[in-house]
Amino acid sequence: MILPSISKGLLSVNSLLKTSNKPIVRPFWHWLNHVWNEYDPKRVEEVGPNRACAEWLLKCGAHVKFKNWGSYIVDFNKMPPGSFEAFKIEEIRAENACIMARGFEYFNGLKDVKSVKFINCELIDDTALAKLSYLRSSLEDLQLVFLPSVTDLGLTYLYLLENLKDLYLNYLPNVKDEKLAEKLLREKLPKCKVEFLQNPDEIKK
Template identity: 40%
Template sequence: MLWGVFAQPAWRLSKPPWPGGWRRRFWGWLNAVFNKVDYERIQAVGPDRAASEWLLRCGALVRYRGYEKWQQDYNGLPTGPLGKYKIEAIDATDSCIMYRGFDYLDGLEHVAEIKLQKCIYIQDECLQRLSETKNLQKSLLQLKIISCGNVTDKGIIALHKLMNLEYLYLSDLPGIRKKETTVHMLQQALPNLELELDLE
């Protein structure tokens, strides 16, 4: 089994001394492996445990409902009855989560907060997928998107389907070119949304 290696996020592993192009392809491949959805695993251990494994494998943190501590150690994931630990918050700062792993979010029913910061693989399709996830449309209250260079106006506008979203923070997103139009469309769709911007 390779899980001894894959249990650690890609950015924690020492990089091989290969030329730049080969190195980029290797890390792209490894991150894609981390994001591959294991549907049998979801069935076996439940959506929250499987999603926790995915997120921590990719370098993200999770916090469970009823707990204050952030879980960051893959090997220290709590054990107990299936379904005991429900993900309430996700901090994906500097993580390698990407679109292909987002099926792990489908079964999560209690996620109220998500932070996407310096996520190099997060793009418009990811935000669109996030906003179309039925459970997140009900549960998600706070979303922060910071320094994700591949996000554009299209991705932000797609968030209008998150009907219960109460707070949205957007910062350092150079792909947003039509700030006024984008903000206006969001505010029309989500009149109760508190929108905080730190955009140039």
């Protein structure tokens, strides 16, 4: 499946910018982000939850790793060929990606995701973290780094992830009481190693 080109649309927007003083760039990208994050149940039915989720993530700039399939896939057009039922998402890394809560519906039905890393994703908010509960049966490792739309409330939804073994939080500027948040996470997830830093220069690999 080849992604439709939007280069002509971008060119026309750039041309318009040269002749207009109106701030249209942000509305355009806001609209495009919503389009890319639109949940498509028909696509899930056609290709299964894992491939549909991978298509959404790659389209939005995130990377995915399938079980028994080498390294992370970063190119939408280089997903494994063959039966979609043979490939299950095991790891997700979203850095500077435009994923948002409405797209997190694609996590519903995934049973093999063990590791999720969200780094510098400004559109991930409390609602998005609530929908991580779709992965509660398999998720073991979670990293949240510089997510400016996440608040103290959003972190309480992580209590649902009872199988977590490693939780790494760093530089969440709208979490107002990180010490209390860390204390409660340790209490609610007693089997999980919890780290909460406020150092954007120290990103766990």
